[in-house]
Amino acid sequence: MKLLGIAGTVIGAKTSIVVQSVLDEVKKTAPEIEVELLDLREHRMSLCDGRDPATYTDDTKKVIDKVSSADFYLIGTPIFQGSMTGALKNLFDHIQPQVLRHKVMGFVANGGTYQHYLVIENQLKPIAGFFRAYVAPGSVYVHADHFNSQNEISDEDVLRRINELARELVHMQKALKPAGETISHNR
Structure with a gap:
C-alpha cells in the first residue's frame, strides 16, 4: 500500500514540511505502508492543455504516473x-478522474x-467530491x-492534529481497501 504526499506548490518549504510531518506519523503508525513525498518544487510541469501526457517534454508524464x-x-x-495554488490546480487538471475514484484523500x-x-x-474537499474520492474527516491547517x-512545527495542538490525520488516513485506507483488494476504474 502506497501513500503519496503531495506538496502542491513550486515555492516555499512550509507545505512540504507539513506534508512530510504527516507522512512521518503514518510511518510510525503503520510501518508497512510505503510513503513518498511528491514535492512540486522538484518537478517542471506543463500547463494542462488536454494533449496526450506522453507528448510533454518535461516532468509532467512522470508526475501523472506517480499520482x-x-x-x-x-x-x-x-x-x-x-485559494489553493495554481500548481496544485494544474496537477488536478492533468489527472483523469477515474484515477482518484474511490481512493482515500487527506488534506x-x-x-x-x-x-x-x-x-x-470550501475548495479542496469539493474537488475530492468531484473525483468521487473518500475524504478523511480531519484536516490540518498550519499558520505561519x-x-x-x-x-519546524512547534505548536502542540497542530502536532496532535497531524498525528490524528495520519491515524485517520491509515484507518480509512485499511478499512476501505483491505490488502490485495482493487476496485475497477471502469465504473
Missing part, C-alpha cells in the same frame, strides 16, 4: 489569495491568516505562527 500509481493521498497546499494547508483554513472545506525560527 496514478498511489493507493491513497495526502495533499497539501499553501493558501494564496484565498493539509498552510497560510498567513487564520481564516484560510476554510479553503480546505505555528513554525519556530528553524521552520
Whole structure:
C-alpha cells in the first residue's frame, strides 16, 4: 500500500514540511505502508492543455504516473489569495478522474491568516467530491505562527492534529481497501 504526499506548490518549504510531518506519523503508525513525498518544487510541469501526457517534454508524464500509481493521498497546499495554488490546480487538471475514484484523500494547508483554513472545506474537499474520492474527516491547517525560527512545527495542538490525520488516513485506507483488494476504474 502506497501513500503519496503531495506538496502542491513550486515555492516555499512550509507545505512540504507539513506534508512530510504527516507522512512521518503514518510511518510510525503503520510501518508497512510505503510513503513518498511528491514535492512540486522538484518537478517542471506543463500547463494542462488536454494533449496526450506522453507528448510533454518535461516532468509532467512522470508526475501523472506517480499520482496514478498511489493507493491513497495526502495533499497539501499553501493558501494564496484565498485559494489553493495554481500548481496544485494544474496537477488536478492533468489527472483523469477515474484515477482518484474511490481512493482515500487527506488534506493539509498552510497560510498567513487564520481564516484560510476554510479553503480546505470550501475548495479542496469539493474537488475530492468531484473525483468521487473518500475524504478523511480531519484536516490540518498550519499558520505561519505555528513554525519556530528553524521552520519546524512547534505548536502542540497542530502536532496532535497531524498525528490524528495520519491515524485517520491509515484507518480509512485499511478499512476501505483491505490488502490485495482493487476496485475497477471502469465504473
